[in-house]
Amino acid sequence: MSLTDENADEANPYLRDPPTEFEPVDDLSADEAEREVDLLREAIREHDRRYYVEGDPIIADRTYDVLFSRLQDLEDAFDCTHPDSPTRSVGGEPLEAFETVEHVAPMLSIDQSGEAEDVREFADRVHREVGDVEYVCEPKFDGVSMAFVYEDGSLERAVTRGDGREGDDVTRNARTIGSVPQQLHGDYPDFLAVRGEVYMPRDAFQEHNRKRIERGEEPFANPRNATAGTIRQLDPSIVAERPLEVFYFDVLEASDLEDSHSAELERFPEWGLRVTEHVEFADDIEEAIDYRDRMLEARDDLGYEIDGTVIKVDDRDAREELGRTARHDRYAFAYKFPARAEVTPIVDVAVQVGRTGRLTPVALLEPVDVGGVTVSRASLHNPEEIAEKNVNVGDTVRVQRAGDVIPYVEEVVEKNSEGHYELPEHCPVCGSAVERDGPMAFCTGGLACDAQLRRSIEYYASDDGLDLEGLGEKSVRQLVDAGLLESVADLYELEREALTELEGWGETSAENLLAELGESREPPLADFCSALGIPHVGPTTARELAHEFGTFEAFRETAEDDPERLEGVDDVGETVAQQLHDFFTSEANAEAVDDILEYVSPQESALETGGDELEGLTFVFTGSLEGVTRGEAQETVEAHGANATGSVSGNTDYLVVGESPGQTKRDDAADNDVPIVDEDEFRELLGEYGIDLE
CATH class of the missing domain: 2.40.50.140 (Nucleic acid-binding proteins)
Known part of the structure; x- marks a missing residue:
């Protein structure tokens, strides 16, 4: 019996006004639990359909959450999970990789244009080959196209479009999307493969980007990128946390085909497949063009991104007669919108x-x-x-x-x-x-602020800091979220056992990180000063300070008690001197530095003079070098009489470019006709003066 029957309330007590208090799980027999599980699954699927497809929920969100939680408890207690259960929407264990599978029918692209004359030419060709036809007009969703395959009403697999012939099996990720039914409703075909568009609603996209920005993560450029990046996550639990939805818009293959595309779309909601309300008939191509123009005006009021409209021949026999090319179906045409500009x-x-x-x-x-x-x-x-x-x-x-x-x-x-x-x-x-x-x-939270803490640790480990391999943005966030890092100093309390319990960490990666940390306990003074992340104190300024004061204690004491003296150091003016004073006199920062010094002993700095071979030359460095740090390269040229500065000017003789260089310095070099050399050329240049870069 379907839950839409008249006696549905009696058939399933969890449909309308469901109970929210239950017998303890331990008091149920296996048969009682199985019966309750079946009813809960059936009811939750119906509530999902009413929420996602009909847009007309009959219970409150809180009540739904209670039913869902009860189902999870019963499945866990009686070990009766099932691939089609609604609880699969919460994700699962991460995958190592996606399996590539062949589509049941080709998922071809659509011929497209932003010009009305090209649309009319499409209609003329259709008329020549099959005569007069009606068209179905739909929005062209700007998301990720996928195939959803149902056998006996049960979701068998979900596959990305890929190259149109085969794609990635992302079924476990698709099961986490609320508008993807695990089980079809009503009188559905025994076999059904449908094409749908997975997307991120605009409001949800903006909220998701807001959270990423506030966490210090790079935001997505647009909802489509956010969707594509999400659906191919190897961890389904991450997908479950992100706000994805689906519209279904075509039948790829079915055991029982309808005579027209419009008839298929009418059946979709009956089966639990969500369709857009913005579907219209067009008797001729001019009506289809008018539809596109109206959708262009309405696009900003929609809850999702569209980049045009799709015009499809409605009659299925006519579609088959029109056929397809190697790349696209000949029965459809996309009339694109102009890009939003500026x-x-x-x-x-x-x-x-x-x-x-x-x-x-x-x-x-x-x-x-x-x-x-x-x-x-x-x-x-x-x-x-x-x-x-x-x-x-x-x-x-x-x-x-x-x-x-x-x-x-x-x-x-x-x-x-x-x-x-x-x-x-x-x-x-x-x-x-x-x-x-x-x-x-x-x-004013200082290192007590999670955002500042993560970035401080990332900077401490970066090329401009102590250059600790294995501590990038992702791994630092993971360690902070796991509660293993609450300060920079906590890096030196990390243990192998705790690291290997984290996802993606093995014995080797854990040992490598601990070895890196061990080697960083006696860093060069300049590297340590830079790693602290003091505002306006990068590697170049840190090196000047290290050369001037020789020890960290002398540098810190001067910054605390005599900041004016700092102004005599190259690259340090009144503003930087004040920043240094404020940093070290901050109670939170002073405590954080003291904690680090419990584990780290910065080395004294003594600029070894190797000669004046490079006297009169000025170098600027950008990007990371192999075998040596940028700071070490700068110290080398300075030890032989050259200047190393942080910015390019007309007085610069060479810009040395390593891996991942900054664009600004390269642009400045071009503007000032400064020679740009890579690391090999830099080493050759030093070799001409008898200098080895070690």
Whole structure:
């Protein structure tokens, strides 16, 4: 009996006004548990259908959660899980890799154009080959196309489009998506393969990006990228946490085919397959073109991204007669929208907390094309600039890219809000008070703020710090989230057993990291000063300070008690001197540094002079070098009479470029006609002067 029958309430007590209190699991027999599990699965599938397909739930979210939790408890207690159970939506054990499988029918692309004349030519060809036809018009979803295969109503597999002939089996990930039914409803075909589009709703995408930005992670460029990156995660539990949805829009193969595409779409909701409400008939191609123009006007009001419309011949026999090319079906045509260019609304503002605690407001945008690149976020710089531009959430703005790299809000084109955006009074990550320093705003939480803590550890381990291999952004976040790191000093308390219990860590990777940490206990003074992440103190300035003071104790004492003396050091002016003083006199920072010094003994710095072979030459370095750190390379040239500076100018003689170099320095070198040399050329240059780079 279906849950849509008249006696459904009596057939299943968990459909309407279900109980939320249950007998203890331990008091149930196996038969009683099995009966309750069957009823709960059946009811939850129906609630999923009503929520995702009909948009008309009949119970509250909280009640649904109680039923779902009860089902999980029973399945765990009586070991009666099943691949089709709704509880599979919470994920499972991570996969090592996806299996490549062949599609039951080709998943071809669609011929497309943004020009109306090309659409009319498509219609003319259709008319020549099959005569007059009706068209079905649908939005062209901007997501990830997949095939969903059902056998006897049960989800057998879900496969990415891949090359159209075969794709990746992502069934376990697909089961975590609420709008993917594990079991079809109603009078469904014995075999059914349908094509659907997995997507991330726009509101959910912006919220997901906001959280990524606040955690210090790189946001996704657009909902499609977010969807593609999610559906191919090897860990289904990650997919379960992300807000994906599905629209179904075509039958690839079925044991019982309908006569028309429109008839198929009508049956989809009966089977539990969600379809868009924006489907229309068109008697001729001009109506289809008009449909596209209306959808272009409505696109900003939809809850999901579309990049055009799809025009399909409705009659299935006509479709078969039209056939297909090697690349696309000849019965359909996509009429594309023009890309959004430069002008777009601000949907929200996220606040990113940097390593130094600085708060940077980031505008979250409706994705827009700027210079051929899709942009979904833009810098708002600081509170003063926000006030000057009078920009706020809801305003339509013009976006530009600084140096063709960093997007920023240039101006407000249409003011749709009152006033301008105000930074929060408390840090969005740790809740600490926010203090203003001129045009800047800073979180006062210091290393007690998770955002600053993670970035401080990442920087400490980076090339500009102690260059600890195996401690990148992902691994640091994992160690912090696991509770193994609450300070930089905790790095030296890590144990092999705790590391190997984490996902992705084996004996070798754990031992390698511990060996790296062991070797970092006596770092060069310049590397240690840089690794602390003091504002405005990078490797170049840290090296100058190390040369000037020789020991960490002397450097720290001067910064605390006599900051004016620091101004006599190259690369250190009044602002940097004050930053150094503020850093070391901060109670939280002083405590953090003291904790690190319990494990680390920075070495005294003594610049060994090897001669004046390079006297008069100025070098700038960018990127990472092999075999030596950038700091060591800089010390080498300085030891032989050259200057090593942090920025390129007309006085620079060579820019040395390693792996992953910065674009700005290369651009400055080009503007100033400064020779650019790679590491091999740099070593050859030193060799000409009889200098070895060790």
